[in-house]
Amino acid sequence: MTLYDAVGGAPALLALAADFHARCLADPVLEHPFSHTTNPEHVQRLADYWGEVFGGPPVYSTAYGGHSAMLGLHASQGAEDDLGDRFVACFAAAVDGVRLTSDPAVRAALVAYMRWATDEVMTYSPMGSRVPAGLPVPRWDLDGLHR
Template sequence: MHRLVADWYPTVLADPLLHPLFGDGHPEHIDHLTAFLGEVFGGPTTYTDDLGGFPAILEAHRGKRIRADQRQRFIDLFLAAADRTGLPGDSRTRTALRDYLDFGTEVAVQNSHATADTDLHPCQEVPRWDG
C-alpha cells in the first residue's frame, strides 16, 4: 500500500487539475494515506488510533469544493499507480479498489462542499471495506 501511495502522490502534486487541492503537498501525507487505506482494507487501526481518525479526513477536505472532474482525475491517477506498482490485477482486488475509490471520493466531494454539519456525508468513521 505504501508503494502504491508513494507512486501516486507525486502525480497529483504535478497534475494541474489536482494541484489546487493538494498544493505542494505535505511530507506526512504518504504515511497518513497509507495508514488510512490500510485500515480501510482490513489492516490495523493506526489511522483511527494515532492520526485523528475520520475527523482528520473531514477537516482535510472541508472547504475544498472538489469538482467532479477533479474526483475522476484522482481516481484515474490512483488506478494508474496501482498498475505501475503491481497491485494484483485480479477482479476481486481491482473491483474492491475501484468501488472504494468511488465511495471514498463521493464522501470527500460531499464533505468538501458542506457548509454545516447537516450537509456532511453520513459516513463518519473510517470505513472497513471488503468490496
C-alpha cells in the same frame, strides 16, 4: 483474507500512496490541492488510512483521529467538479503502476472503494461544510463497504 493482506500490507500501500501522490502532482487539476499538502508525512498517513480501510491495523485512527479527521482535512475546499473523476483515475493508474495486484477482483474492489470514498469526500467539499464527529473508519473488502 483482507484487501490489506491481498495487496501486501503496509509496504505495498506505502508504495501505492507514493505513486498516487506523484500522479496527482502531475495532473493539471489535482496538482493545485496536492501541492499545498505541507505535511511531510502525507504519503505515510495516506498509506496508513488506506491500510485501516482495507482491514489492516487502526494506525490512522489511533494516531490521527480517524475518519472524521480525514474528512475534515478535505471539507469546505470548494473542489472542482471533475476533481473526483481525476482522483479515481490517478488511483487506478497507481494501482496498476505499482503492480499492486494481478487479481482483477481485488483491483475492482480497490477502485470501487476509491470511487465511493471520493464521492463521500466531495459531499463535504462545498464551502461551509461540516463533518460530524466520531464517524467510523469505513471497512472495505471484496464485497464492498462494511461499517
